[in-house]
Amino acid sequence: MFFQEPPGRPDLFASDEPLHALLRQRLPPAVLQEIRPQYEAIGRATTGELWDWMIRAEAEPPVHVPYDAWGRRVDEIRTSGAWEELRRFSARHGLVATGYDERLGEHRRVAQAVLLYLFSGTSATYSCPLAMTDAATRVLLDLAPSALRDRLVAGLTARDPERFITSGQWMTERTGGSDVGNSETIARPSRVVGDERRYTLHGVKWFTSATTSEMALTLARIDDGGTTPGSRGLSLFCVEIGREPGRGWTGIQVNRLKDKLGTKALPTAELTLDGVEATLIGEPGRGVANISGMLNVTRLYNAIASASGIRRACALARDYATRRSAFGARLIDLPLHQTTLDDMDAEAAAVLALVLEGAALLGRAEAGTASEAERRRLRALIPIAKLTTAKQAVSIASEALECFGGAGYIEDTGVPRLLRDAQVLTIWEGTTNVLSLDVLRAEAREGAFTALVQDLAARAARSYANVADADLETIRAGVRGLIGQVKRDMSHGEAAMQAGARRIA
Ligand code: MFK
Ligand code: FAD
Known part of the structure; x- marks a missing residue:
């Protein structure tokens, strides 16, 4: 009796020759020597626990429990134990913290990008909460009142899983995700606490991912007897989410979780902000400009996730080609299939090179060593890298499915997930058109x-x-x-x- 053999679990660090070459170019030997054991550990995890958690987290998607048995509003979002393991793994490996490790100087973002590149594709999109956590850290460090910054940044950058917290980014409303200036959420002045100006927020946020996070950055229109229309009327706020077991969230209702094409393990909710307290960050009316600092970081993460998904798709397709035969030869020995795989690998290597260029420039900008020309290059490179690599991620995922033949279309092989999870990369964090205009x-x-x-x-x-x-x-x-x-x-x-x-x- 003949049975098809599934693909193996390639070690995504050990088998990545272009990455090894790029690391030698991009990182000084001492930095590489220090961080290499971590790359090796994540590479091994892609063959073991990360792979297992990814499957489990997807098989046990988040569930929203609006009410308890006695009719009380509780708004619990229950996620898989595997999702929690991914959180703990992220903290232990410093996936956010490395980007703020001063010892690494201008190399911090390259060192971190490689950690994320190894992790993202096997993370059931845990890279999404990490992206928003990192971006929130950047904004808090750059703009927040000192007490707020001191309260939150240590948790966002913690390596200790017991202390590590994550952040959401609530920008999109029903009126528009690209045209954020249409946002309807109102902020009413509430009180002043030390150097913090607090407001209550009232409105609906239409897409909020990583909804189990401890905090979120969001936009609202200050109403102090009148409001200013358009994006110039929007201000940036930090919400520290209060949840009381059995009593719901303080000032927020979870309307429902989104039923999505992919990213199944990631909770994405619709929220009603019903008087939740929030702290103003930066100048009133500068919300869009201020949150744009986040977009540089999250858009780079998006490109890293694209590179990672592409690499995983290529590695699985190549592995499968050593196990499956057609016309009397293994697929890997058929000249045309070989060319298909080689072309995919070449594109994967090019995407990685582009992403590391973005990370290198961001690292230099943040360390204060970037020249004026480099700073301008970074400004254009981020949207271009995001939009280009996201499109490549979709097309290579599609090619990889085809490399599996019919099995690539069958859900319980796990292969279709490559394509479903790639598609979102072109949409969130600015669509292709919106970034082209950017x-x-x-x-x-x-x-x-x-x-x-x-x-x-x-x-x-x-x-x-x-x-x-x-x-x-x-x-x-x-x-x-x-x-x-x-x-x-x-x-x-x-x-x-x-x-x-x-x-x-
Ligand atoms: C898996 C890894 C990835 C994880 C992903 C995380 C999960 C997904 C979460 C999300 O999707 S969060 C939502 C993301 N939403 C967006 O990305 C919004 C897309 N829309 C845009 O980017 C629009 O271009 C924008 C809202 C910015 C346009 O609004 P406006 O009102 O027309 O803004 P305008 O006038 O162009 O810019 C306002 C200010 O912001 C200007 O500064 P000034 O006031 O000082 O002149 C701009 O220079 C500044 N700005 C805008 N975009 C910028 C920027 N600055 C730096 N970089 C940018 N990209
Ligand atoms: P629209 O803005 O209505 O765009 C529709 C189409 O019009 C697009 O093709 C777009 O390219 C095009 N278009 C728009 N403007 C122009 C223009 N000027 N010129 C040419 N074409 C244009 N948002 C958050 O804030 N936080 C989250 O955590 C979050 N998580 C998400 C998770 C998932 C799984 C998804 C799918 C989305 C998430 N989003 C989140 C929302 C996401 O950022 C928005 O969907 C996205 O920014 C697009 O906005 P929109 O859906 O309103 O589309």
Whole structure:
């Protein structure tokens, strides 16, 4: 009797040759030597406990219990024990903390990005709460009143699972997730505590992931006898979520959990803010600008998650090709299938290189060693890396499903999850179109796209030092063409500029 053999569980660190090469380029030997055992440990975990928790967390999705047996509102969100294990693992391995490890200087974000790259694809999307936790840390450090910062940052960056807390990011309302300026939530002044200005919030947040987090950053319109419309009327707030066992959440109702295509283990809820107390962060009316500091971090995490999903899809497809035969040969020995796998691997390596470039620039910006040109490059690179890698994640996941033939379409092989979980990467944290427009805005304001493309041209010239002058001239002409294209689109007015944005990005 013949049975198909399932794919194995490749060690996602040990088997990743492009990663090893990039690590040697990106990290000084001493830093690499110190952090390498952690990479090895996460790599081993991708063959063992991480894999098991991922399967269990997905099989036991979160459940919302609105009322107890006696009719009291309790709003419990019950998640799998495996989801909790993923939280504890994240703390122990410093997946957020590493990004704030001063000893690593400007290398902190690269060192951390590799931890996250190894973790994300086998984490049942636990990378989502981590992204928002990291981003909240950045915002609190940069902008929060000192008492609030001191109360929360130690928990957000803790390596001790008993102290580690996570954060949500509640931006999207029913009126729009891209056009946040339509938000309806109102903030009413409540009291002043030390250096903290407290408000009560009233409104509905339509998508809130990681809803079991201890805190969240959110936007609301201050009503002090009147409100300012549009995004200039929005301010940034921190909600420290109070939950009393058996008595629900203080000032918040959980309306329901979303029934989603993928990210099944991740709780994503609709919430009514019904007078919950929140602390103002930064200047009133600067909410969108202030929360944008978060977006740099979460969008980089999104690109890392794309790179990680792509890598896992490639590794599984390649492993399966050593086990399955067709036409008298193993798939891996069939020339065309081999080419398919090689092309996927090449794209995976390119995505990883792009992501590490973003992490390197962010690390330099945060450590204060980035030049002005690097800072501008980072501004354009983040949205471009997010939108490009998310699209690649969907197309490679789809290709990987096909590499499994019919088995790739069958739920209990676990393979379809690759595609379901990839699709969200193009939507949240800014859709492809919205980020394309962001690139144009960044170009108009600070020449960010020009800085990025000029750097690419300089690198191409260095990399191709041996190529003929004519070829170099072709590269330069291409770069000039791109910059010219942006300028032309801009000069043809707003509509032409927007219509061309995605092609350019
Ligand atoms: C698995 C790993 C990934 C985990 C993911 C976590 C789970 C998912 C959670 C979410 O999805 S959270 C929701 C994410 N939502 C978005 O990303 C919103 C998408 N929409 C946009 O990004 C819009 O472009 C934006 C809301 C910013 C547009 O609003 P406006 O009102 O038209 O803003 P405007 O006028 O362009 O910018 C307002 C200010 O913000 C400006 O500063 P100034 O007031 O000083 O001039 C901008 O420069 C600044 N700004 C906007 N985008 C920026 C930015 N600054 C830096 N970087 C940016 N990207
Ligand atoms: P819309 O803004 O209505 O967009 C619809 C379409 O219009 C898109 O294709 C978009 O690209 C296009 N579009 C919009 N504006 C333009 C334009 N100017 N030019 C061209 N095209 C445009 N949000 C949170 O705040 N916190 C969360 O924790 C969170 N978790 C999420 C979890 C999941 C699983 C999902 C799916 C979403 C989550 N979101 C969260 C919401 C997410 O950020 C939004 O769905 C996203 O930003 C898009 O907003 P929207 O759904 O309102 O779509």
